[in-house]
């Protein structure tokens with residue numbers, strides 16, 4: 001049984017990951033400020049191996065207390081996505097960068113850090129993005145993540161950096177701002193999707209497969225310690241238009257391609273996942289199955305707030 005701290009454990013990825021870690025027999029502490037509420041924990045809050053601590057990653061003393069005695073630190077807490085970061089840059093810098101510094105400073109020798117970075121750090125890429133491709137983030141969100149990657153690499157801690165594809169699929173802390181989730185919502189409830197830059201290539205990963213990288217890394221630690229990994233699957237590289245067409249196979253809606261609109265992250269890239277694949281990681285849920293699942297839940301989900309990060 002390992003002791004695992006999950007910052008941001010009440011979030012979209014965290015609420016899928018934590019029950020899985022508990023199921024595997026680990027002792028888990030969630031550290032979260034619950035900016036989206038704590039009701040996302042109700043499905044597994046009764047588990048005896050789960051502790052819940054309300055706190056902010058910007059609170060260095062409290063971070064030090066929760067990090068103490070842990071074997072693993074899964075650092076998910078963040079202001080996530082470029083719109084949320086742009087909406088309040090001061091908060092984004094302090095939570096994303098200063099918060100990560102507090103984690104890093106609180107860690108002792110032998111503790112292991114699993115850091116959630118993003119493919120958005122690549123910015124505009126010519127060709128296929130491998131972990132060796134120079135990163136060139138174009139938004140504050142991407143720059144925050146790059147700065148944290150650099151900060152972590154400069155420590156003597158044991159760590160792994162994950163550059164996630166854009167995640168999709170359902171979660172107890174649903175996010176409708178993610179591209180596939182958003183498109184599916186629009187198709188079902190508005191009967192239309194307006195896309196711009198339809199030929200732009202994006203890369204996706206189901207929320208359960210994103211969570212699955214954590215136990216995978218724990219069991220492949222000798223190989224993965226100190227490494228940076230693109231987390232995704234090359235079968236999940238689609239253009240935005242192709243992704244919309246996958247939804248059109250299942251939901252009747254009008255697809256409108258607009259001439260206006262740009263992605264500030266300029267995400268138009270194909271990502272190479274062979275480094276992770278060579279260790280045996282494989283995404284289990286493809287886009288079609290994920291869309292089926294989203295249609296099932298989004299059709300009946302009562303949207304009382306927009307479920308968007310910004």
Ligand SMILES: NC(=O)c1ccc[n+]([C@@H]2O[C@H](COP(=O)([O-])OP(=O)(O)OC[C@H]3O[C@@H](n4cnc5c(N)ncnc54)[C@H](O)[C@@H]3O)[C@@H](O)[C@H]2O)c1
Nearest residue numbers: 008010011012013033035056057076077078116118164167
């Ligand atoms: N979902 C994706 O597509 C994706 C892709 C790439 C990287 N990531 C990274 O994965 C991590 C988790 O993302 P998510 O999709 O679950 O996002 P999320 O917004 O659902 O979860 C973030 C969690 O962090 C918590 N949090 C925010 N500020 C905090 C603070 N100051 N102190 C303590 N807790 C705080 C929130 O309450 C929330 O529970 C993030 O670091 C994100 O950058 C996600």
